[in-house]
Amino acid sequence: MEPLEERALLAVFNPLAGALDGAAGSLRAAILAANTNAQNDTINLQAGTYALSLANVAGQENLGALGDLDLRGANFSMTFLGAGQGVTIINGADLDRVFHILPNVNVTFRNLTITNGTAVDNGTASAAAGSTEARGGGILKDGAGRLTLDNVGLTENIAAGGGIQAAKGGGLFAALGLVNILNGTSIGQNQALGGGGGRRRGVGDWGGRRGRWNGWRSGWRWRQRPWGQWLRPTAAAFFLRRAH
Numbered sequence: 001m002e003p004l005e006e007r008a009l010l011a012v013f014n015p016l017a018g019a020l021d022g023a024a025g026s027l028r029a030a031i032l033a034a035n036t037n038a039q040n041d042t043i044n045l046q047a048g049t050y051a052l053s054l055a056n057v058a059g060q061e062n063l064g065a066l067g068d069l070d071l072r073g074a075n076f077s078m079t080f081l082g083a084g085q086g087v088t089i090i091n092g093a094d095l096d097r098v099f100h101i102l103p104n105v106n107v108t109f110r111n112l113t114i115t116n117g118t119a120v121d122n123g124t125a126s127a128a129a130g131s132t133e134a135r136g137g138g139i140l141k142d143g144a145g146r147l148t149l150d151n152v153g154l155t156e157n158i159a160a161g162g163g164i165q166a167a168k169g170g171g172l173f174a175a176l177g178l179v180n181i182l183n184g185t186s187i188g189q190n191q192a193l194g195g196g197g198g199r200r201r202g203v204g205d206w207g208g209r210r211g212r213w214n215g216w217r218s219g220w221r222w223r224q225r226p227w228g229q230w231l232r233p234t235a236a237a238f239f240l241r242r243a244h
């Protein structure tokens, strides 16, 4: 009896740290391909910096071509494997948040750092900067699906609401699904700025205090217990920010 033909269930990408954002071989190009291949994807990252340089031109963009890196492979997994926290760096250059995870994509980040993201909207397509609440400077996770941060640095990201809009999740905003933070993941020096005129020197929305995640919002540096733990941010969105 002939064995069943092996199907390509896993795609592997190896983008280059030095590639210009959006060019062949770049992280963005790999993500664009991974988003539409209807496979589980592994994206191997080198030591070095993957810097974003393509800003949004007509408000928030959710196709992955501009601004934040949109992860769109619904019902598939996307796994980003770096060479180490602080060794592989994904730098958003404050053009937008760094990663935007669309609903039902299961994402793992491992052994890397996500930094210099700035969110100026809530992820709604075409939303103009400052027209909505600012969510998720480093990562915005929309909808269902699992997110794992394994030995990740999530640092120096900003949700920038401005004078009127609230800001939630300088580092990470997740409204639904599951989030697992483990193995030395370090979330620190992220900021949520704005909302209602601000409090305490302009750091505005303290919404994290309304959440259930006591101890997960407690300071400049935050480290998960070594065993990891799935969070269920369904009852109240949780977002991690710098405590000012």
Ligand SMILES: [Ca+2]
Binding pocket: 060, 061, 062, 063, 068, 069, 070, 100, 123
């Ligand atoms: Ca987006």
Ligand SMILES: [Ca+2]
Binding pocket: 060, 061, 062, 063, 064, 065, 066, 067, 068, 069, 070
């Ligand atoms: Ca985008």
